[in-house]
Amino acid sequence: MKFADFVSPEAIRAELAADDKESVIREMVQALLDAGKLDAGDMESIVRAILNREELGSTGIGRGVAVPHTKHASVDQLVGTVAVSREGVDFDSLDGEKVYLFFLLVSPLDRPGDHLRALENIARQLHNETFCRFLKQSKTREEIRQLLEEADNNQFGS
Numbered sequence: 001m002k003f004a005d006f007v008s009p010e011a012i013r014a015e016l017a018a019d020d021k022e023s024v025i026r027e028m029v030q031a032l033l034d035a036g037k038l039d040a041g042d043m044e045s046i047v048r049a050i051l052n053r054e055e056l057g058s059t060g061i062g063r064g065v066a067v068p069h070t071k072h073a074s075v076d077q078l079v080g081t082v083a084v085s086r087e088g089v090d091f092d093s094l095d096g097e098k099v100y101l102f103f104l105l106v107s108p109l110d111r112p113g114d115h116l117r118a119l120e121n122i123a124r125q126l127h128n129e130t131f132c133r134f135l136k137q138s139k140t141r142e143e144i145r146q147l148l149e150e151a152d153n154n155q156f157g158s
Contacts, residue, residue, distance in 0.1 A: 001114070001117035001118055001121050002118070002121065002152040003082075003121065003125075003148040003149075003151060003152050004078060004140070004148070004149065004152050005078070005118070005121070006078045006080040006105065006114075006118050007081060007082055007148055008032060008035045008037050008081055008082050008123070009141070009145045010034070010035035010036075011028075011031040011032045011034070011037060011079075011080075011081035012031075012081055012082050012083070012141045012144045012145060013027065013028065013081070013082075013083035013084070013141070013157075014083075014084055014138055014139060014140050014143070014144055015084065015085075015086060015139075016085040016086075016089070016102070017086065018085070018089065019087065019089060020089065020090065021054065021089065021090070021091050021092065022047075022074040023082070023116045024046060024053060024066075024068075024085070024089055024091070024099075024102060025047055025050050025051060025054075025068055025104070026047055027083070028068070028081055028102060029043055029046050029047050029050070029104070029106075030043070030096065031079075031081050032072050032079055032081055032104075032106065034051050035081075037075075037079040038075070038079070038106070039074060040075065040110055042072070042074040045074070045139065046070065046072050046097075046106055047076040048081075049070040049071075049072055050068050050069065050070045050104070050106075052070075053068070053070050054068065054092070058073055058091060058092040058093060058094060059091075060091035060093030060094060060099050061093070061094060061123075061126075061146050062093055062094045062095035062097070062152050063095065063097070063099045063104075063126070063132070064088070064093075064098065064099055064100040064101055064132070064136070065095060065099060065100075065103075065126050065132070066091045066093065066099040066101070066102050066103075067102075067103045067104075067106035067119065067122055068103075068105075068107075068108070069106070069119070069121075070094055070106055070107075071102065071106075071107050071108065071109050071112070071115060072106050072107070072108075072109070072146065075106050075107065076108055077107075077108065077114075078105065078106070078107040078108070078114045078115065078118055079105075079106050079107075080103060080104055080105040080106070080109065080118065081102075081103075081104050082101075082102065082103055082104075082135075082144055082148065083102040084100060084101060084102075084135065084138055084144065085098075085099065085100050085101075085102070086100075086117075088100050101132065101136060102135050103122045105118055105119070106112070118141050122157070123125055125151045125156070128151075128156045129144065130156050131147065131151055131156045134147055135147055
């Protein structure tokens, strides 16, 4: 699975305004809503589902990265977005460090394979220091989209 299979380019945020965990999640879910990938009536239950997932254990996986995610009945295909925080956010990360790179996923209840493949792709790409450094330095939605495309094409050697 590639980023192009689930990341909505219109929902990418190059500069998050949020400065805490719940606000990050809300801003990213709102970005998917604004991009037409989610219905407004489902926003609160999706945010709540992601926050409930966070209570099981932080998706702040360390090294400045978090991958908040959930499965939800309102979507019929995997949707996601990417966001960058300039200042970093305390996301209860496993290493205790601030998070700068966020990948948010919402997947259908009946497609766990897609959900896992997307998480695997994200994890694989995030092991590449060059990719992470460039992503952190991105200033625009288009720069982020281009980096994701390059990662999909294995241009970072992942």
